Amino acid sequence: MPLISRQRIRNLLEREKTAFESAHPTSRKLAAESAPHFIAGVQMPWLVEWESPFTLFVDKAKGAQITDVDGNDYVDLCLGDTGAMFGHSPDVLVAAVRDAVDQGLTYMLPTEDGARIAAEFAKRTGLPRWSFTLTATDANRFAARIARAITGRPKILVFDGCYHGTHDETLARLDDGRVNPREGSVGPPVPLEQTTRVVEFNDLAALDEALSHGDVACVLAEPALTNCGMVLPDDDFHAGMREITRKHGVLLIIDETHTISSGPGGYTQAYGLEPDMFVLGKPIGGGIPAAVYGVSEDIANRFDALLDPEHPVVVGIGGTLSGNALSLRAVRTMLENVITEENFQYMFSIAERLEEGIRATIEKHNIPWHVSRMGARVEYGHTVKPRRTAREVEDTTDGELEQLLHLYCLNRGVMITPFHNMMLTSPSTTAEHVDLHNRIFADCVEELTNVAA
Ligand code: PMP
Incomplete structure (x- = not known):
């Protein structure tokens, strides 16, 4: 050589x-x-x-x-x-956005586009219930919040070398078995080991051990690591991760923000993954800020059960501009014509x-x-x-x-x-x-x- x-x-x-x-x-x-x-x-x-x-x-x-x-x-x-x-x-997006900007951009009320998008993602991923944000970071944060709410557990688990946006709990590294902030992470709010467990990607034994403590609400994972260079999953990794997360009652959030490169329903659709929650941001609005997160019927029902029917209140997930009319018109147009x-x-x-x-x-x-x-x-x-x-x-x-x-x-x-x-x-x-x-x-x-x- x-x-x-x-x-x-x-x-x-x-x-x-x-x-x-x-x-x-x-x-x-x-x-x-x-x-x-x-x-x-x-x-x-x-x-x-x-x-x-x-x-x-x-x-x-x-x-x-x-x-x-x-x-x-x-x-x-x-x-x-x-x-x-x-x-x-894309021309079709430009035309749709030109049309949409004339009709009001954000109302704090739903539009038909949102319903169409949710139905389309349900078809592509098998997950029936959806919500919107403007960034993948927020979609990941909200998914993790829902996981903590319904499991009553405090921590999340991520893989070493991951990137899921500027979501505080995910900006962690594994250094000789210790959980530390990622290099360059600006002002983490609390020591990371209080919020996060980290294991190496492709290490199912370490995953099993980390989840056995009973304090992890969810595993947040990309199907392959794509932000530290590309690290592909071993052949048995996804089946193993699903089995281990189920065994420990831990929810599995699959972040497809980059691996949407695998097809119209991401790696999840292409390889038949069975996540509890699915996150996708970045390209779905063709550059207009938009992201989605979807959950299984079981998660949706467990979330609904937390709400007081007499006095329902939801705080900590949302965002004023999330699901705004322009953003949803862009996503619908992209899904129907481009993605x-x-x-x-x-x-x-x-x-x-x-x-x-x-x-x-x-x-x-x-x-x-x-x-x-x-x-x-x-x-x-x-x-x-x-x-x-x-x-x-x-x-x-x-x-x-x-x-x-x-x-x-x-x-x-x-x-x-x-x-x-x-x-x-x-x-x-x-x-x-x-x-x-x-x-x-x-x-x-x-x-x-x-x-x-
Ligand atoms: N998830 C993954 C897998 C990402 O690669 C990124 C950004 N590179 C994000 C989430 C966060 O996206 P955003 O910065 O648009 O919130």
Whole structure:
């Protein structure tokens, strides 16, 4: 196997940073001018981690393409880290939203769209009862609250390396058996071990042990970890997790916010999972803020039983703008026209092409990397085999190499998702788009492994 030298990575990275800086004078100016006005110096706080020397500012986006304020065009394989995974501003959504904005945007009362959405999700997931929020974070928070309310237990369990939004109890890590706040977590309200148990993904024995204490209300899990790199479930993981959670009377919340890449009803529908609750946010409104959470009939009945029929009060789940008319019109339009089986079949075929191109380069150069795919979501990693836990991902992640690959692609007109090597295909992504990525990826690997250069 060829050795990729540290010096070579650094030299290429310096070259790419210089190229980025000279191609983005307007972004550089806007970044410098706006920094004094923003908390942490950037428009969204997590941009402090972005790979480029300064933040790229966007002018516009449509379909699978995005244009920055310097007029550079990119094939967008990041797609707003899933928020726009069905393409930027699909025409049908634009028309529906234009129509809806004229009819009042939020009333604190239901619209017919909400009923249609709930019925459609019931069909796709098998869970009959639904509610709305504006973010996946809130949907996860509310699902966990309901789980605590009906089980009377205080804690939740998450997997090491998970991300479920800025939901306090989930921002936890497992460090040598101890539960700690995640690195960079700003101001956790209480020590995390008071609220949260954490085990490694794919470790069913640890899950069984952690739930045996009887203090966990729910397991909150993605079908695969997608935020620390992609960690796929072992073949028996989901069946085992379901059996163990049932054995301990613990509710299972499946967060499909990223794994919706598996199909119109997410991984749950594609692989026949049987969650007690289902959460989905980000792309369902096509970029208009919207999220849903659904529960089984049993959970819904147990929740109803907590309400006093004479004086029903529900506080702690909700939100004034949750389920607003605009948001629901967007979700309904997306479900009926865009988040469809037909579009998914197309997205899968393009994602397969992306995956095959990456694999061909890995094999050609015999480099110790792998590529994984979950429907329309593709990710490569710098180990021979896919990793089974977040800790393994962390121990094998090469930050400089990752930054180089991102900048190398960006400088040649392709944007991949920051923080890991993740790519999405949308109904607007074409074979030419992914072929461009695959050529650029091949060129980068060629430069990295060319010992004669
Ligand atoms: N769940 C998962 C699996 C996510 O990846 C994210 C965000 N990356 C969230 C929830 C939170 O989404 P939001 O920030 O839109 O609330």
